[in-house]
Amino acid sequence: MCGVVGIVGSGPVNQQIYDALTVVQHRGQDAAGIMTCDGRRVFLRKDNGLVRDVFDEGHMLQLEGNMGLGHVRYPTAGGDNRSEAQPFYVNSPFGLALGHNGNLVNARELSVELFQEDLRQINTGSDSEILLNVFAHELMGSVRGKNAMLQTQDIFDAVGRVHRRCRGAYAVVAMIVGYGLVAFRDPYGIRPLVLGERIDGPNRSVMAASESVALDVLGYHRRGDVEPGEAVFIKTDGNVERQVCAADTELSPCLFEYVYLARPDSIMDDVAVYKSRLRMGEKLAEQLLKVWPDHDIDVVIPIPDTSRTSALQLANVSGLKYREGFIKNRYIGRTFIMPGQAQRQKSVRQKLNAIDLEFRGKNVLLVDDSIVRGTTSKQIIQMARDAGAKRVYFASAAPPVRYANVYGIDMPSRSELVANGRSEEEIGKLIGADRLLYQRLDDLVDAVREGNPAISQVDASCFDGNYITGNISDDFLQSLAGTRSDQAKQKSTESLDVAEISAYH
Numbered sequence: 032m033c034g035v036v037g038i039v040g041s042g043p044v045n046q047q048i049y050d051a052l053t054v055v056q057h058r059g060q061d062a063a064g065i066m067t068c069d070g071r072r073v074f075l076r077k078d079n080g081l082v083r084d085v086f087d088e089g090h091m092l093q094l095e096g097n098m099g100l101g102h103v104r105y106p107t108a109g110g111d112n113r114s115e116a117q118p119f120y121v122n123s124p125f126g127l128a129l130g131h132n133g134n135l136v137n138a139r140e141l142s143v144e145l146f147q148e149d150l151r152q153i154n155t156g157s158d159s160e161i162l163l164n165v166f167a168h169e170l171m172g173s174v175r176g177k178n179a180m181l182q183t184q185d186i187f188d189a190v191g192r193v194h195r196r197c198r199g200a201y202a203v204v205a206m207i208v209g210y211g212l213v214a215f216r217d218p219y220g221i222r223p224l225v226l227g228e229r230i231d232g233p234n235r236s237v238m239a240a241s242e243s244v245a246l247d248v249l250g251y252h253r254r255g256d257v258e259p260g261e262a263v264f265i266k267t268d269g270n271v272e273r274q275v276c277a278a279d280t281e282l283s284p285c286l287f288e289y290v291y292l293a294r295p296d297s298i299m300d301d302v303a304v305y306k307s308r309l310r311m312g313e314k315l316a317e318q319l320l321k322v323w324p325d326h327d328i329d330v331v332i333p334i335p336d337t338s339r340t341s342a343l344q345l346a347n348v349s350g351l352k353y354r355e356g357f358i359k360n361r362y363i364g365r366t367f368i369m370p371g372q373a374q375r376q377k378s379v380r381q382k383l384n385a386i387d388l389e390f391r392g393k394n395v396l397l398v399d400d401s402i403v404r405g406t407t408s409k410q411i412i413q414m415a416r417d418a419g420a421k422r423v424y425f426a427s428a429a430p431p432v433r434y435a436n437v438y439g440i441d442m443p444s445r446s447e448l449v450a451n452g453r454s455e456e457e458i459g460k461l462i463g464a465d466r467l468l469y470q471r472l473d474d475l476v477d478a479v480r481e482g483n484p485a486i487s488q489v490d491a492s493c494f495d496g497n498y499i500t501g502n503i504s505d506d507f508l509q510s511l512a513g514t515r516s517d518q519a520k521q522k523s524t525e526s527l528d529v530a531e532i533s534a535y536h
Contacts, residue, residue: 032292032440033117033132034058034241035224037100037204037212039265041234043067045094048101051238051245052082057294058132058241059103062116066128067099068208070267073126077102077116098212098267100204102130105441115157118206121164124171125181126208131159132241133200133222133439136503139510141165141196162201166193170207181210183264183272190215190262191276198500200285200438200490202257204239211266214239218277219499220259221285221438221490223299226271227251235269242297256300259283283499285490287440289479290429291337291400302482305340310478311428312344315398315470319349319426323466328424329393332356334400334411335383341428342398351396356389356415379410391419401429402458403442405449409462416463425464430472431455434496435508442493444512 034055038044048065063085064077076090082103102117120128135141138158145151145161149168153160169192173185190213200221205213216224227246229236238246243253257263260277284300285292295305319326330352333342336359346353360382389395395415402408408425415423431450436442445451449458459467472494480486492498 032058032105033130034103034245035100035130035132035202035204035239036102036241036245037130037206037214037239037265038236039098039212039238039267039269040236041231041269042097043095044097044099044236045091047236047238047249048094048099049082049086049091051240051249052101052103054245054248054294055241056082056103058292059105062104062113063102064104064116064118064130065094065099065101066118066120066206067094067096068126068206069096070098070209072096073120073128073206073208075118075120075128077113077118079113079116098206100128100130100206100212115155115160117157117159119157119160119163121167124167124174125210127163127167127170127205129159129163129166129203129205131162132202132224133217134158134437135162135197135201136199136437136498136500136507137197138199144196158199162193162197162203163205165196166190166203166205169193169196181207186213186264187262187274187276194218194260194277198502200500202241209267211264212237212239213262213264214257215262215276216257216259217500218260218280219283219490220256220280220300221283221499223284223288223293223297224257225299226254226257226263228254228269237265237269237271239263239265242293242299244294244297247296253298281488282486283488283490284479284486285438285440286475286479287401287429287436287493290475292440295337295340300483300486302479302486307479307482308337308340308428309344310481311470311475312341312398313348314474314478315341315426315428315468316345316348318471318474319345319468322468326424327394327422328396330354330356330389331396331398332389332415333398335359337400338398338428341400345396345398345426354389356386356395356418357383357411358386359383379407383411383414385414385418387418389418390415393420394422394424395420396424396426398426398428400427401432402427402449402462403432404447405458405462408449408464412463422465423463424466424468425459425462426468428470428475430470430475430494431458432493434493435511436493437498437503437507437511438490438492438500440493445508446512 036051066075118130135158169189202222202224260280331346
């Protein structure tokens with residue numbers, strides 16, 4: 032999962048991009064990058080680390096120009112070394128840069144095609160570099176024989192050919208030196224991308240970002256989403272042209288964006304994330320009262336932060352007392368995306384501390400947004416018992432996560448998912464809960480679609496194993512598992528450590 036930002040402004044955009052990246056920092060905490068353009072030259076700064084650590088005053092002064100894009104990254108394909116921080120750049124045609132959120136499921140085949148047929152070399156293991164080179168090759172094809180004069184339709188034609196070649200999820204912001212920014216989404220619109228504009232007198236600035244909250248913070252007015260299969264060309268003068276470039280499109284946003292990834296104050300595909308989480312809590316409460324009408328729950332306690340909205344509404348609908356029982360250390364990252372089991376277990380205790388008086392002598396219902404590996408849930412349940420709870424029940428605002436996510440969320444391999452091959456009763460015993468309640472998938476889908484009935488289907492693949500782009504083979508899933516398991520990530524980290532040590536000597 033990643034966050035992308037692109038701005039064409041009436042003045043320098045470096046600070047705006049920096050500020051926007053800090054707002055979408057939750058989408059990627061491993062690396063950050065900004066590239067700007069002054070009309071002729073490009074300026075780039077990217078490195079591993081949080082936004083605040085990657086850029087200092089000197090870097091910001093060097094990022095000149097009224098057009099640029101930024102990216103925050105958590106690796107889902109490729110490694111986590113500095114060379115794979117984004118944006119990526121190629122100097123032909125025109126000078127082309129790209130930032131990408133998502134994951135290509137046919138990256139391996141595309142890499143071979145690019146080398147053997149398109150005569151392009153890929154230097155990293157990142158599917159984003161592959162996507163950039165596919166776009167560059169198709170854009171070159173659009174202008175070949177035209178004296179290199181780029182027209183808007185040439186861009187749309189190139190994006191159309193990208194759609195025909197690339198499979199998977201991609202929300203992209205690309206910069207064409209001297210021309211403007213291009214924002215486009217895959218034909219299913221799996222990953223989010225929203226547009227906004229700001230008018231200051233005669234001056235107009237246009238922005239594309241992963242989440243609308245980035246627009247809000249910078250004073251941009253939301254102008255809707257980039258539609259599935261659509262390309263939006265933002266010219267250097269701020270004028271915007273749009274065209275759907277894919278033959279078949281169907282809005283199918285990722286459910287996990289609403290469950291966990293997105294900020295609650297964002298609006299994506301006309302669905303308010305906060306409202307969708309309220310509805311998740313309502314439906315979970317209705318299920319609780321239906322399957323366990325004679326419950327003995329004394330208090331509902333959320334596991335901060337993502338589950339607060341659902342937990343509060345669950346308590347309201349159920350007529351139960353709601354209390355904050357855990358205090359969060361906000362300087363610890365999101366544990367489900369941390370690279371190793373030992374690091375996750377250590378960080379949970381550092382991240383949360385229980386307020387004993389809210390637990391002692393009570394039957395508590397803990398509410399979380401989801402259960403992935405189960406190790407965090409198990410630790411938190413034990414913390415509640417250590418704080419004096421009589422009985423600890425657990426509710427998940429999402430259904431059991433039983434399948435790998437192939438569209439840009441770095442979930443573990445299927446064998447490491449706690450729900451893989453287990454019943455809900457077995458999962459409850461494994462994490463130490465006295466009783467476990469999961470959201471029903473139909474209820475979760477309804478909670479999201481109620482905000483926008485135009486959503487005809489959703490990507491629920493991590494819950495039901497139905498991959499909406501199709502053609503996800505067992506070989507691909509096994510290969511993916513080989514890169515996402517804790518063992519594989521540990522080896523990758525050790526290899527990087529050795530490489531970095533060698534470099535210093």
